Amino acid sequence: MFSGLADKLQHTLKQLRGKGKLSEKDVDAAMREIRLALLEADVNFKVVKDFIAAIRERAVGHEVMESLTPGQQVVKIVNEELTRLMGEKPSGLSAAKKGPQVLMLAGLQGSGKTTTAAKLAALMQRSGKKPLLVAADIYRPGAVRQLEVLSEKIGAAFYSNPEDKPEQICRIGIARAENENFDPVILDTAGRLHIDQQMMDELVAIKKAAAPAEVLLVVDAMTGQDAVNAATVFNETVGISGIILTKLDGDTRGGAALSVRAVTGCPIKYIGVGEKTEQLEPFYPDRMASRILGMGDLLSLIEKAGAAVDQNKARELEQKLLKQKFTLDDFKDQLVQLRSIGSLEDILGMLPEGAGIPKEMRQVSLNEGNLKSIEAIIGSMTKKEKVDPSIINSSRRRRIAIGSGTSVQEVNRLLNQFGQMQKMFKQMGSTEQTGQFKKLKKKMKKGFPF
């Protein structure tokens, strides 16, 4: 998530970090890099201009010049401004003034409204609520049926009547929720172009009929420069209260997040991170900002790890790590456990860059198809080999490759990967740690898997 932008900024700011003091020329160079990176990340060019102006103003001021570590100061400023632009604190959903809480979804075609509606319902169910899903998209073939199937899947109530007008469907749905005690009511509307006056009028009519507590604009995270146009018109014509950003499990740099937030002034409330109905998460502006800066989203990772990992096992592992007795068997266990947290890609995306995880390892691990062969390779080793891989010479490698049905190259790759991981743990144990890592280690004691 956002990893491309992180790479770029990290690179520029690394150069800044090496210097004692910043000249105006240094700042210019950094700003140019940041500008290009943001443009390549699809942040709207006007938003970029404002952003750069704000950073430059602070960067060339005495705040940085008098600082002993100007590079770090710039990182801090960029981080703060990014966080500010994306909305400081996480933002929850507004409650209803009376009756059930009505959540209305709107957006362009294909942004992910229907999937998001089901995810939102599933999220509400997890917090003990009884949502009603209402399908008001009577235009797209199969849209009503799609939401119906999804509601069956998650066991939520569903209402629609494709014979009625969308605002009528919503009105009846809400009335039904009042009678049958459903709360919240989630309205899925048809995808529409912001320049389609008739369809925009329809949204206004739905809003009037439904009096929603929230009007949530669903935005595809891969959207380019045009994101600002659509968001502005939806906000001006219909009036939105929040944003849901979808498809963030892709590798998009997600600049649309910054753009949409900047032009509407509305908070991003949730992010969609997968095709499964439970893959909707709250949006944390500060986490996203550190992620953009390559500091990694440690908090999210730690939370997930905490939820998925057996605490005792984690403590045991922590001890092993500190004593540098981490074996290939543990490595295998870890891979299995990691998968219960999320995809390896998600996990590595959340770790800070430059946190001692070599690029090669990131790349190797990204390939989830390797996981099975990794298990097979480790399974084909003797006990002795698993404890001390250094004894694995070329004839042992050949035997392991044959035994696991893989190739010597694959065995080598795994051994390298393991070696790098061990090296990383060594670094974690050493005194040369960044603040982020100390924090991570502290959290680890409470049950972080490695």
Add this chain to the structure above:
Amino acid sequence: MNKIDRFRSSLVRSRSGFLDRLNHLIRGGELDFDFYEQLEEILISGDVGVETTLKLVHELKEEAIAQKVTNRESFRSLMIQKISALLAAPPGPAVPTEPPLFILLVGVNGSGKTTSAAKLAGFYKDLGKKVIMVAGDTFRAAATEQLEIWSVRAGVELIRQHSGSDSSALFFDAINAAKARGIDVVIGDTAGRLHNKYNLMEELNKIYRVIGRNLPGAPHQVILVVDATTGQNAVAQARSFNQALPLSGLILTKLDGTARGGIVLAIKDLLDLPVLYIGTGEQLEDFAPFDAETFTAALFE
């Protein structure tokens, strides 16, 4: 708040975007530094991307000097010429010596594959071909129902299976059906997938191989469906899909919005993948073969 307000009002002015700004820019006087810088900004704001924009503007500048173009009006024709040359597709995509022609549509979620499948089916039907569609998206809820409604509208038969079944097997059966019935064109829809999902891309490759095994040389065309509102990520999409299975080109959808789809310049420039068709609305007939000159002219009209 101030900043947001200021930004909003500037947006209102530029809502019609790309087009107006380019015309405004070109109506001015001489080609100066300011002109090129503004041109860069306009191209970037049309999602052309930083790399391709810088390259394009640099080359245009050189050519303007070489051809002694000094005013903006004549620069305009130079630019149209240059961009349409860049976008021009090689002569028609692959067609087999004997039918059926198998076309597979792929793309990320929500790009418009299913709608495009129906439009493409309608397109070939209008050419007098016997067409079937294959509801290969067995994952997304009601995707098959969606295509079924479209197949009725297009008057084209649909090969389908129940949701959750193996789409490779479905394609295998569809080819047998096509051969038995003397079908000219088979159009396969697939489930939307993000290009960085290893397993899903592997699955796509499997579909590709299964099709080729049952019908040698097929799929004859693999078309990536790209939403015109997509930003720079479309390049990554094209690159990854092209690695999983060889792409013939793109369908650029949702061009009826305000997005100009400038990303196709970058995709053509960086990966040499041409746009084959464009989608411009929700009706079956809102669809046309891509024409580089018309498309480019529309950018500047």
